[in-house]
Amino acid sequence: MRDILPALHAWYTAGSPFGLATVVAVGDSAPRDPGAAMAVGPGDEVVGSVSGGCVEGAVFELAREVIASGEARLETFGYSDEDAFAVGLTCGGEITLLVRRVSAADDPAFGAVAESVAAGRPVTLATVLDGPAQRGATLAVRPYAPLAEAGTPDSTPSTGPGGADGSAGADSSDGTPGPVGPEGTPGLVGADRTPGPASPHRTPGPAGPDGAGGPASPVAPDGAASVPSGPRDPDAGVVGSLGSEGLDVAVAADARGELAQGATGRRHYGPHGERREDAVTVFLHSFAPPPRMLVFGAIDYASAVARIGAFLGYRVTVCDARPVFATPERFPAAVEVVVDWPHHYLSGTTTDARTVICVLTHDPKFDVPLLEEALRRPAAYIGAMGSRRTHDDRLERLRAAGVPEHELSRLRSPVGLDLGARTPEEVAVSVAAEIIALRFGGSGLPLTARGGAIHPR
Numbered sequence: 468m469r470d471i472l473p474a475l476h477a478w479y480t481a482g483s484p485f486g487l488a489t490v491v492a493v494g495d496s497a498p499r500d501p502g503a504a505m506a507v508g509p510g511d512e513v514v515g516s517v518s519g520g521c522v523e524g525a526v527f528e529l530a531r532e533v534i535a536s537g538e539a540r541l542e543t544f545g546y547s548d549e550d551a552f553a554v555g556l557t558c559g560g561e562i563t564l565l566v567r568r569v570s571a572a573d574d575p576a577f578g579a580v581a582e583s584v585a586a587g588r589p590v591t592l593a594t595v596l597d598g599p600a601q602r603g604a605t606l607a608v609r610p611y612a613p614l615a616e617a618g619t620p621d622s623t624p625s626t627g628p629g630g631a632d633g634s635a636g637a638d639s640s641d642g643t644p645g646p647v648g649p650e651g652t653p654g655l656v657g658a659d660r661t662p663g664p665a666s667p668h669r670t671p672g673p674a675g676p677d678g679a680g681g682p683a684s685p686v687a688p689d690g691a692a693s694v695p696s697g698p699r700d701p702d703a704g705v706v707g708s709l710g711s712e713g714l715d716v717a718v719a720a721d722a723r724g725e726l727a728q729g730a731t732g733r734r735h736y737g738p739h740g741e742r743r744e745d746a747v748t749v750f751l752h753s754f755a756p757p758p759r760m761l762v763f764g765a766i767d768y769a770s771a772v773a774r775i776g777a778f779l780g781y782r783v784t785v786c787d788a789r790p791v792f793a794t795p796e797r798f799p800a801a802v803e804v805v806v807d808w809p810h811h812y813l814s815g816t817t818t819d820a821r822t823v824i825c826v827l828t829h830d831p832k833f834d835v836p837l838l839e840e841a842l843r844r845p846a847a848y849i850g851a852m853g854s855r856r857t858h859d860d861r862l863e864r865l866r867a868a869g870v871p872e873h874e875l876s877r878l879r880s881p882v883g884l885d886l887g888a889r890t891p892e893e894v895a896v897s898v899a900a901e902i903i904a905l906r907f908g909g910s911g912l913p914l915t916a917r918g919g920a921i922h923p924r
Contacts, residue, residue: 468503468752469780470515471514472580474506474508475487475506475514475577479577482572483508485508486530486567487569488530488564489565489594489752490517490563491541491564491565491596492543492562494561499516499517499518499562501752504517507530517564518544522562525544529566541566541597543563544562545561545562565594567594567603576605576606577592577607579607583607583609584754584756589756591607591608591722591725591753592752592754593719593751593752594750595710595748596750598746598747599747600711601709601710604710605707606715606719607707608722714739714740717740717741718751721751725751729821730751733748733750735748757782758821758847759782760822761784761818761822762783762785762827763826763827764826764827765789766792768827768894769785769825770785770797770799771890772898772899773798773799776823779902783803784804786804786806786809786813787805787809793805793806809828809833809837810839818846819846822847824848824849825848825852829852829853829857834851835868848902850883850898851878851880852882853881855881861880879901883898883901884897884900884904
């Protein structure tokens with residue numbers, strides 16, 4: 468749903484009700500994962516997709532009916548040889564959709580979710596699917612806030628904005644540092660294409676190569692706020708209701724746990740939130756902020772990798788110590804550009820298990836200290852560009868620097884899958900393909916060479 472939230476929020480704030488269909492369960496080779504969404508808004512405008520085209524026509528009609536009636540519907544679409552002409556998934560999979568009417572007048576939780584996602588804050592939307600509770604009732608749950616700040620709409624500290632799957636930047640799902648601020652923010656070049664003033668979180672170090680500013684001394688990673696301590700109010704950051712105080716409390720607790728993992732799925736409760744009962748089914752849709760992609764080396768290949776990273780939903784930062792190359796004009800507007808020594812920038816930046824690190828500097832004086840730092844931190848992917856000779860030389864330098872073999876084994880180098888890529892854009896596709904394959908356990912082989920389900924679950 469994340470990719471269509473701007474359109475949905477525009478309808479919501481304009482007071483225009485819309486029908487929202489969300490995938491809440493899948494089976495076999497269903498083409499979309501839980502959380503995928505399609506909406507029908509004013510003038511029958513359609514945004515999003517739930518199946519890649521198989522059942523969208525039927526879902527459109529369902530959404531119009533739900534807008535008119537206000538009654539949420541739970542519908543399952545599959546495929547049957549006995550009823551091959553019925554609406555269903557020709558891929559052989561099965562999806563279950565919740566279709567509900569959303570408006571500002573009766574769904575405050577949706578507004579809280581849209582605002583949190585737009586601000587890069589983690590949030591979970593809990594929705595009743597079935598049982599002795601109102602189907603379609605919603606509860607928005609943000610991470611805990613300190614008790615002293617409870618009661619304010621956005622009291623949760625914004626200390627973090629990382630599947631990439633449409634997903635989009637963040638360091639982690641539980642509130643780690645987020646975007647480095649608005650355009651012109653200290654220490655980076657933002658979307659307005661103008662450099663900001665000296666960063667309050669960094670002090671200049673010795674001059675770097677080509678006259679670049681040297682390493683900075685971070686006060687805290689990315690200027691991160693400390694983790695709040697002291698009493699916490701369980702109701703802080705909770706908007707809406709599922710119809711029962713006990714159910715709200717139980718679901719909010721579970722939602723915060725799921726949000727820490729970026730998980731989306733169904734949970735079961737008693738009518739008043741009782742554990743180990745399955746009378747009420749609730750769908751928890753976690754919006755962990757987008758993961759980060761850190762690209763080092765402001766070369767043509769970096770520009771192409773940055774573009775495809777942003778397309779895949781990452782919050783992309785490009786870093787190079789050479790200001791003559793690290794200029795905003797060479798990169799998309801959505802990409803942060805930082806002038807700093809790569810290893811120093813990384814040492815002052817928070818990474819997590821979803822972070823992607825692409826080392827394209829292709830120069831030992833940058834690569835080796837940078838990879839020493841990268842290979843010792845959490846990351847989903849660490850890739851480095853270079854020939855096989857460059858790779859072998861790099862490994863020897865890293866071993867000499869004391870990097871153990873189990874850490875070296877994490878390095879994907881030469882970077883990318885073997886696609887025969889030549890141009891920067893083709894290489895970017897190769898790198899993106901390797902990142903996706905590693906994330907989902909793909910083989911990298913042509914699908915024609917493999918049997919079984921295309922989307923194993």
